[in-house]
Amino acid sequence: MTELTPDGRSLFASARAGLAPSAADRARNQQRLAVQLGTAAASVTESATLAKAVTAKAALGKGFALSGPALAKWSWLGLALAIGAGIALTWAVAPKSVKSLTRQPGASSTGSVPATSPTALPTANTNAATPPESPPNQGALPAPSGSGHSALGKVRRSSQPQATTKASVAEESRLLRSADAALRDGDSLRALALLDQHAQQFPNGVLAEERSLERISTLCRLGRTSAAQEEFRRFGWGDSDSPLASVARSSCVK
């Protein structure tokens, strides 16, 4: 069998890293999938109703305004993201028993659509290891500027008032996308500022995990390895079994 040359093998090895999705790619796609599957499996629970209600509001309020030829294509994406916000919200307020990522053994093996409820979908912040409860009051505390957030990996969502969460998911997503765009444009300081803003506005946001990952990338880019390591330690990435943990571990903190 003909083999690749060492040069060719090296190209493929590099591409495995170069073609990997970023944290923002993951977050965006998870939201979209939650929306699509929520629609496909619709009518299952009241959570779908809740999602639609939030959708209508968010779509009207935020608008995801675009113009020109891209309008038709991306306005639906905006709508989808808004629905995603609703689904993510549902995830955020659902009881632990509903959040299980697993399909129950024996459930719906004959139906055309597996019995995975929208609330059991991998939302942008899916982490089966997240503790079910968190101490009271922490959710309302903004993190100190500069540090970003405090112990966010351990306290989130369930301590957050529902009203706050309802309005926040689309905005969370927007802030993180802006931070990611700034980082890709080489403006690491702006990225950090946006991440700080996110941390202050949404200390226990549903995208806290993605924010932490983005912060580590940004600090690495700035050469602030010790700060990145501190973030890594504070969020508990070392012990996390989140699928995103491998990304954190492969950054400059290792």
Place this chain on the structure above:
Amino acid sequence: MQAASAPVVLEAPAAVSSSPGVHFADVYQVYFPFVWRNAQSLGVRRAALDDVVQEVFMIVHSRLHEFEGRSTLRTWLSGIALNVVRHHRRSIERKSPHERAALETTDPDDLPSTEPDPSVSAEILEQTRLLQQLLATLDDEKREVLVLADLEELTTPEIAEALGIKLNTAYSRLRLAREQFNRNLARHRMQNQWKHS
């Protein structure tokens, strides 16, 4: 067919393989990067990448209960991803030249972020771009086997299964693909050397 409740061992990550069955959310979490990378290396452009990957997982979601465990999950997913990418390619080909040109000139600012992680080095990005250029010079059949073999590291029997072709055909196609890839890469290096000499 295997019952949905029967244990199916996923290859790779322990977090998944220790599960009592195949759960969609686990499959998504573990294999999202695989499908994402696969679609890009098979030539799906940035503007369509999200849509293609979503479509793959929508199919996985609706058909996971059909997964029989006769092949690895990765092989099964590869087959689905290949079919979706091929369908996507055909839909592009059916468009008029004008529509295709419009797709090519979509404003990058309107697109979702699909850049690799910012911590990825410039050298890796350059190598990745070169690989994609070289893959684009291959015809679809050769490109598919090469990506599955040398990027995703599937075995040749797995590739044959994913593509639905005979094992000997897979071996033959892979040999031809590697030969052409090696030639094109050597030519590129020589041209580069000549330009900078």
